[in-house]
Each structure stands twice: as C-alpha cells, then as structure tokens.
Amino acid sequence: MSKDGISMSVIRRLPRYYRFLSELNEQNVDRISSTKLAEIMNVTASQVRQDLNCFGGFGQQGYGYSVSQLKEEIKKILGLNNNYRAVLIGAGNLGKAVAMHMNFDRLGFELIACFDNNPAKIGEQLNDITVKPESELEEFCRHNHIDTAFLCIPRACVEAVLDKLYNLGIKNYWNFSHYDIATRYHDTLVENVHLSDNLMTLCYRMNNSKNQ
Amino acid sequence: MSKDGISMSVIRRLPRYYRFLSELNEQNVDRISSTKLAEIMNVTASQVRQDLNCFGGFGQQGYGYSVSQLKEEIKKILGLNNNYRAVLIGAGNLGKAVAMHMNFDRLGFELIACFDNNPAKIGEQLNDITVKPESELEEFCRHNHIDTAFLCIPRACVEAVLDKLYNLGIKNYWNFSHYDIATRYHDTLVENVHLSDNLMTLCYRMNNSKNQ
DNA sequence: TAGATTGTTAATCGATTAACAATC
DNA sequence: TAGATTGTTAATCGATTAACAATC
Numbered sequence: 001m002s003k004d005g006i007s008m009s010v011i012r013r014l015p016r017y018y019r020f021l022s023e024l025n026e027q028n029v030d031r032i033s034s035t036k037l038a039e040i041m042n043v044t045a046s047q048v049r050q051d052l053n054c055f056g057g058f059g060q061q062g063y064g065y066s067v068s069q070l071k072e073e074i075k076k077i078l079g080l081n082n083n084y085r086a087v088l089i090g091a092g093n094l095g096k097a098v099a100m101h102m103n104f105d106r107l108g109f110e111l112i113a114c115f116d117n118n119p120a121k122i123g124e125q126l127n128d129i130t131v132k133p134e135s136e137l138e139e140f141c142r143h144n145h146i147d148t149a150f151l152c153i154p155r156a157c158v159e160a161v162l163d164k165l166y167n168l169g170i171k172n173y174w175n176f177s178h179y180d181i182a183t184r185y186h187d188t189l190v191e192n193v194h195l196s197d198n199l200m201t202l203c204y205r206m207n208n209s210k211n212q
Numbered sequence: 213m214s215k216d217g218i219s220m221s222v223i224r225r226l227p228r229y230y231r232f233l234s235e236l237n238e239q240n241v242d243r244i245s246s247t248k249l250a251e252i253m254n255v256t257a258s259q260v261r262q263d264l265n266c267f268g269g270f271g272q273q274g275y276g277y278s279v280s281q282l283k284e285e286i287k288k289i290l291g292l293n294n295n296y297r298a299v300l301i302g303a304g305n306l307g308k309a310v311a312m313h314m315n316f317d318r319l320g321f322e323l324i325a326c327f328d329n330n331p332a333k334i335g336e337q338l339n340d341i342t343v344k345p346e347s348e349l350e351e352f353c354r355h356n357h358i359d360t361a362f363l364c365i366p367r368a369c370v371e372a373v374l375d376k377l378y379n380l381g382i383k384n385y386w387n388f389s390h391y392d393i394a395t396r397y398h399d400t401l402v403e404n405v406h407l408s409d410n411l412m413t414l415c416y417r418m419n420n421s422k423n424q
Numbered sequence: 425t426a427g428a429t430t431g432t433t434a435a436t437c438g439a440t441t442a443a444c445a446a447t448c
Numbered sequence: 449t450a451g452a453t454t455g456t457t458a459a460t461c462g463a464t465t466a467a468c469a470a471t472c
Contacts, residue, residue: 009439011416015409019390033453042395045453046441053455061454062448078412079419093309098407100305107408108415148418172418174411178231183254189421191414193407195310196319197227199386200290202403203320204223206360206384207291209401221463245429257429258465265431273430274472 010051014078016041017051021071033064082108084172085145089161090152091116091124091131094176098152099126109148113140117157134161141168148172155179222263226290228253229263233283245276294320296384297357301373302364303328303336303343306388310364311338321360325352329369346373353380360384367391 020041024032034052038045052058052070055077059065075081086109088095095114104111114126117134124131132140149165151158151173158179165173166185173181173190181190232253236244246264250257264270264282267289271277287293298321300307307326316323326338329346336343344352361377363370363385370391377385378397385393385402393402 007439012409012413014416015406015412018412019409035453044441046443047439049453049455050440057455059454060448061446062452064453078416080412080415082415082419084415084418093305093312097305097309102408102411107411108419109411148414172414172421174414189414189417191410191417193405193410194227195405196314197224197231198403198405199314199319199321200227200230200292201224202360202384202386202401203292203294203296204226204290205401205403206296207294207320209384219463247429256465258467259463261429261431262464269431271430272472273470274428276429 006054010054013051014074017048018071018074018078018080021067021074024067025071029067031064032067034059037065078108080106080108083110084108084147086111086148086150086174087137087141087146088114088150088152089116089134089137089165090114090157091118091121091126092152095150095152096126098150098176099129111150112144112146115140137161138164138168141165141170146170148174150174150176151179152176159184218266222266225263226286229260230283230286230290230292233279233286236279237283241279243276244279246271249277290320292318292320295322296320296359298323298360298362298386299349299353299358300326300362300364301328301346301349301377302326302369303330303333303338304364307362307364308338310362310388311341323362324356324358327352349373350376350380353377353382358382360386362386362388363391364388371396 020037034045034048038048041048049059052065055073058070058073083105086104088099088111091099091114095116099111099114111129114129114131115134115137116122116131119133121131122133146168147170149170149172151161153161155177158177158181162179162181162184166188171185171188173188174193175181175190176193176195178194178196181188232249246257246260250260253260261271264277267285270282270285295317298316300311300323303311303326307328311323311326323341326341326343327346327349328334328343331345333343334345358380359382361382361384363373365373367389370389370393374391374393374396378400383397383400385400386405387393387402388405388407390406393400
C-alpha cells in the first residue's frame with residue numbers, strides 16, 4: 001500500500017541510490033548536491049532530483065542533500081527495515097551461494113529455513129540454518145509465518161513446489177528458474193533472476209561491438 | 213559492428229523471445245502468429261512485430277512466423293553460435309553455481325578455466341575444468357586467447373584482478389559484484405548481475421503490495 | 425478469391441532532460 | 449545579501465501501442 005504510481009524505472013533505480021549513498025556515508029561525506037551525486041552515479045542531475053521527488057522533498061535549496069538522512073529515507077522507502085521471513089528451496093550451489101553470501105537482514109529479509117529433496121543435502125549447515133527435507137516443507141510453513149520463498153531449483157521442479165507454497169498462502173517469490181510463476185498464479189509478486197538471459201545479452205553486445 | 217541503433221529495451225527482450233520460441237519448437241509447433249506469441253508471452257502483438265522487424269521481415273502475411281526459422285534467426289542475432297572463450301574468477305558457491313549449471317555452449321560461450329586465490333579450492337573439479345591458483349591467471353591468459361571474464365568474487369577483490377585482466381586485453385565482463393567496472397575502464401562492455409538490488413526491489417514491492 | 429496476418433506508419437504514452445523560479 | 453541548489457514545470461526524446469494498407 002502507501003505510495004503508488006511510482007514507475008518501475010524509478011523503483012529499480014532506488015537500490016542503486018541506496019548503495020551509493022551508503023558508501024558516501026561510510027566515507028563520512030555528510031552532504032551532496034544532485035549534480036555531484038549524478039556525476040558519481042553517471043546519470044543526470046535532473047533524473048536524481050526527479051527520482052527523489054517522487055517520494056518527497058529531501059533536499060534543501062542552496063545546500064543539497066544530507067547523505068545520512070537521504071540514505072535513511074531511501075532505506076525506509078525500500079522497506080529495508082522489514083524482516084520478511086523467507087524459506088529457501090534448493091540447497092545446490094546456487095541455493096548455497098544465496099544462503100551464505102547475501103546479507104538478508106540489510107535487505108529487509110530473514111532466511112529462516114532451507115529445504116531440498118536430495119537426501120545427500122539434508123542436515124548440511126548453511127550459516128545458521130540446517131537443510132531440511134522437502135517433505136517437511138508444508139508442515140513447517142503451517143507452523144511458521146512465511147512471507148516469501150526463494151526458488152533455487154531447476155525449472156522442472158518448480159511447479160510441484162510452487163503449488164504447495166501458493167496453497168500455503170505464499171505469494172511473493174524470488175525466482176531463479178525460468179518457470180513462469182505469474183502465468184500460473186496471477187496474484188503473485190515475482191522477482192525473476194534470469195542469469196542465462198543476462199549472459200545472452202552479453203553475447204549479443206560482444207557480437208555487435210568492436211572490442212575484438 | 214553490424215546492426216546498430218537497436219535499443220537496449222529491444223535487446224533485453226530477445227533472450228525471452230528465444231526461450232519461448234525454443235519451447236514452442238520443442239513442442240513441435242511449426243508456425244505462430246504475432247498475436248498468439250504475444251498472448252503466450254504476455255506482451256502486445258504490436259511489440260512482437262516491431263521488435264522482430266528491427267532485424268528483418270521474418271514473417272509472412274496471412275501466415276505468421278515459422279517457429280523453427282524464427283528461433284534460428286534470433287539465435288543468430290544474439291550471436292549464440294559464437295564460442296567466446298571465458299575464464300571464471302572465483303570458485304566459491306556462486307562461481308560453482310555458474311560453472312556447473314549454465315549451459316555455456318547454448319549461450320555463445322565456452323568456459324575454459326577457473327581461478328581462485330583460496331588454496332583450499334585449488335584442484336577442485338567443476339564439471340570438466342579444474343580450479344587453478346590465481347597466481348597462474350596472467351600466464352594462462354597470455355597463452356590462451358580469452359574473450360571475457362566472469363567475476364564471482366567479493367567486491368573488495370575485484371580491482372586487483374580487473375587491472376590484470378584489463379591489461380591482458382580482456383574488455384568484456386560478466387560481473388556479479390558491486391564493483392563498478394565501467395567507471396574504472398570506460399572502454400569495457402559489462403553485464404552486471406546485482407542480486408541484492410533485485411532483492412531490494414522485491415522488498416519494495418512486497419512493502420507496497422496488499423499480498424499481506 | 426476471401427481471410428489472415430504481416431510490415432510499417434502514425435498516434436499515444438511515458439520517461440528523461442532542460443530550464444528556471446523559489447528559497448535556503 | 450549573493451550564491452548555490454533545490455523542487456517543479458515545460459520541452460524533448462524514445463518506446464509502446466494502434467491502425468491499416470500490402471500481400472501471402
């Protein structure tokens with residue numbers, strides 16, 4: 001709820017603002033103008049001011065923006081103060097990478113369990129969580145409030161798990177497979193990570209560039 | 213070289229067309245209209261026709277498009293017939309996921325080596341490649357033609373490796389870190405995968421939705 | 425031929441950039 | 449106060465959608 005009518009273009013730029021502002025803040029920079037920030041981020045000053053003004057007037061004429069304040073505002077806008085409870089499905093290399101290297105607490109999430117259908121994986125320790133058998137998924141979700149699921153399993157395995165998750169009321173997904181969740185369930189909210197699409201784009205660009 | 217002036221919006225949609233057409237092809241569908249394809253892909257028929265016509269007239273009035281032919285055309289446009297030679301830097305969980313689960317040959321690439329600076333990783337087998345010590349990187353790249361590097365290492369480690377790679381003439385990168393390659397070297401071609409930006413976007417959308 | 429569907433132009437819509445008055 | 453820089457409106461640019469003549 002709350003603010004709406006913000007375009008996806010703007011929304012997808014917010015994390016980037018947040019990253020650059022966090023960095024400036026760590027470097028103890030305490031104020032910055034839209035012109036300077038735009039320069040660092042390699043965008044236009046107009047865009048910076050337009051983007052920020054979607055959410056409110058965070059600056060001060062003649063002065064610029066307070067770095068730490070603006071960073072906090074964007075953190076609030078992104079909702080990073082949340083602790084959305086997540087389950088991870090799949091403890092393969094990708095699942096492990098996600099479980100072990102993401103700072104979920106800084107990103108608005110808390111990873112509370114991981115499930116895999118491969119008996120060899122059961123019991124493995126990923127930071128502070130232990131891989132559970134997928135057979136325990138439904139029971140677990142009924143007894144623990146879950147907001148979202150991270151799907152790090154092959155496409156062919158998605159449908160069966162998705163049906164279970166959806167019927168348990170989980171409607172938010174971070175999806176690393178090519179399975180099209182939104183087509184099956186229209187009232188879901190899905191962020192897809194399509195690594196192979198990304199790599200094909202690199203291929204296209206290499207193929208059409210002069211960098212040898 | 214070749215076709216230029218194609219907008220990034222169109223380019224980033226190409227892999228998705230390719231995926232859907234490959235699927236239709238596997239299902240032995242041999243022709244499809246822009247209307248039907250648009251429906252399946254959840255876009256407009258106008259967009260499908262406009263996108264495809266950036267590259268040529270692949271359809272036939274009154275008939276539609278030949279699925280297998282169109283798929284092959286897009287494959288060619290994307291340059292997936294290439295065999296760009298890639299080195300992977302970093303054999304952590306993410307590097308392993310990339311090395312073991314991506315079908316590089318179908319994506320225009322060939323992974324020919326992997327390097328890591330952690331002695332514990334040296335000698336590990338990732339499909340048909342063996343993890344080598346990072347100290348051998350430069351020597352290896354001087355004796356093997358390399359087109360691109362996949363960076364699956366923490367941000368703090370990137371700069372040192374990047375400097376080496378760039379000086380060896382490698383200018384194409386698939387970058388999983390938040391290190392800003394293009395700012396340091398302007399004549400590079402970079403595809404970034406920013407998993408945490410993606411997750412923050414999910415957080416924003418959950419925070420602003422009514423799905424609880 | 426009649427029906428279907430493309431390729432392409434024109435119209436609309438949205439996003440980015442420029443400009444500047446307001447104001448700290 | 450003078451200088452700097454925002455917030456915001458207006459102008460431009462690009463991307464998407466609609467429409468339809470061409471044609472298989």
